[in-house]
Amino acid sequence: xxxxxxxxxxxxxxxxxxxxxxxxxxEQFDVDLLSRNYKDTFKNENHRKRVAKQLSRNISEHGxxxxxxxxxxxxASLALLVSLGYFIHSKMGTKPxxxxxxxxxxxxxxxxxxxxxLADGTQVRLNSGxxxxxxxxxxxxxxxxxxxxxxxxxxxxxxQRPFVIESGEVKTTVLGTSFNVDTYPDNDQIAVTVSTGKVxxxxxxxxxxxxxxxxxxxxxxxxxxxxxxxxxSTALNWKDGVIHxxxxxxxxxLKTLEKxxxxxxxxxxxxxxxxxxxxxxxxxxxxxxLESIVFxxxxxxxxxxxxxxxxxxxxxxx
Numbered sequence: 470x471x472x473x474x475x476x477x478x479x480x481x482x483x484x485x486x487x488x489x490x491x492x493x494x495x496e497q498f499d500v501d502l503l504s505r506n507y508k509d510t511f512k513n514e515n516h517r518k519r520v521a522k523q524l525s526r527n528i529s530e531h532g533x534x535x536x537x538x539x540x541x542x543x544x545a546s547l548a549l550l551v552s553l554g555y556f557i558h559s560k561m562g563t564k565p566x567x568x569x570x571x572x573x574x575x576x577x578x579x580x581x582x583x584x585x586x587l588a589d590g591t592q593v594r595l596n597s598g599x600x601x602x603x604x605x606x607x608x609x610x611x612x613x614x615x616x617x618x619x620x621x622x623x624x625x626x627x628x629q630r631p632f633v634i635e636s637g638e639v640k641t642t643v644l645g646t647s648f649n650v651d652t653y654p655d656n657d658q659i660a661v662t663v664s665t666g667k668v669x670x671x672x673x674x675x676x677x678x679x680x681x682x683x684x685x686x687x688x689x690x691x692x693x694x695x696x697x698x699x700x701x702s703t704a705l706n707w708k709d710g711v712i713h714x715x716x717x718x719x720x721x722x723l724k725t726l727e728k729x730x731x732x733x734x735x736x737x738x739x740x741x742x743x744x745x746x747x748x749x750x751x752x753x754x755x756x757x758x759l760e761s762i763v764f765x766x767x768x769x770x771x772x773x774x775x776x777x778x779x780x781x782x783x784x785x786x787x
Contacts, residue, residue, distance in 0.1 A: 571605040577618075580731025582708075587614070590625040591632065594708045597728045598653070616650055621664075621708045623647045639687045642669040648679075649705055653728075659687040662704045670694070710752040719744040719766070723781070730755045737782045741769060744785035 481487035577583050577595050585593040588606040595601055599618020607613075612632040624632045626645020634641040636652035639659045646666020652659045661670045662684040670677050670685040675694040679685045684699040706713045712729060714722050720742030723734040732755065736742050744766055750758050759779070763769045768786035771779055 568605075570608065572602055573605055574600065574602050576600045578731060579728055587612075589627065589632075592623040594621040596620060596707055597731070616652055618653055619649070619651045619707070621647070621649045621705060638672050638689070638692075640671050642671070643667070649708075657689050659689070661685045662699060662701065664701055664705065706749075712748075712750045712753075712758070714746050714748050716745050716747050718742060719746055719762075719781075719785075722746050722762075726755070726758065732777045732779055735774070735778055735780050737780060738784050741781060741784050744769070 481491060575583060575585055575595060577597055577599050579598045581597055583595040585595060585601060585603075587593065587603055589612060591612075593601060596619035599616070599620060601614060601616055601620060603614040607630065610630060612627070612630055613635065614633070615635045617636070622632075622634065622643075624643050624645050624647070628644050632643050632645075634650055636650055636659055637654075639652070639661075641648070641650060641661050643666060646668060647664040648666070648668050649662040649664070650659070651662075661668060661679060663679045663681055665681055668679045668685075670679060670687070672687055672692065672694065674692050675687075677685050677694050677696050679696060682698055682701050683696055684704065685694060685696045687694050703713055703715075712725065714725075720736070723736075723742070727733055746762065746765065748761060748765070750761070759771045763771060766785050768783045770782045772782060774780055
């Protein structure tokens with residue numbers, strides 16, 4: 470018999486419409502055929518018993534009993550059909566295995582940065598001291614992730630499934646765009662800066678729409694939001710390894726350096742923190758940055774201590 474003829478007889482046998490003549494043709498395939506194909510048909514003895522039980526149930530549902538002898542004949546035919554590529558599982562009712570969704574978590578230490586590609590192709594640049602939680606795959610109406618710290622997102626466009634970043638009290642929603650979210654817990658604000666596309670930033674109290682070169686700020690204390698135009702290249706310097714200070718207090722600059730290099734600073738003279746500094750550093754070593762600062766601010770010195778601590782001594786004289 471041909472492959473199609475065998476398949477046809479099996480279909481009839483399983484649904485109870487096979488004739489006596491056709492059944493005798495099917496029974497010509499003896500148990501020896503099953504023996505030769507046993508390993509290809511069943512994973513193990515338990516698997517064989519499960520298939521037999523399911524097959525018996527399918528046939529009995531059509532008012533037809535099954536003897537062990539006939540089971541042997543049917544199993545032999547099943548073995549042949551397996552070797553011919555017939556998909557037995559369609560008759561056994563086996564469902565495809567669906568892997569469960571796993572919540573992934575990536576964390577960077579201070580001084581470390583990380584590139585992450587999500588299941589939808591979205592690319593994330595995670596800044597130092599940050600944590601991103603995301604699913605192993607996206608399902609449902611939204612692509613939802615959680616961020617603590619700072620990250621730059623390049624979101625794969627999908628109008629049917631918006632991308633949502635939850636960061637504390639703020640949710641940022643996009644369809645497909647690139648933007649930065651700064652949500653470090655020790656900051657008194659959450660800032661979202663847009664590079665391309667449109668972004669909706671919402672809290673319980675307010676909602677704003679941001680376009681390219683705009684930054685939205687949620688003020689944690691007052692629960693208010695504001696937005697302003699920004700220099701996008703300066704705002705996103707960090708992801709390219711650039712540190713930029715524009716007339717900022719030394720105390721603020723040192724906080725940035727702590728996050729960037731994974732160190733901590735100690736001011737011998739607290740008033741030295743009021744010195745202002747303007748400078749840019751492109752992937753420089755910490756020692757190079759410190760030498761630059763003490764050169765520009767006469768009267769300051771630095772000293773490396775234990776446990777990644779650095780002492781800033783002296784005072785500004787300019």
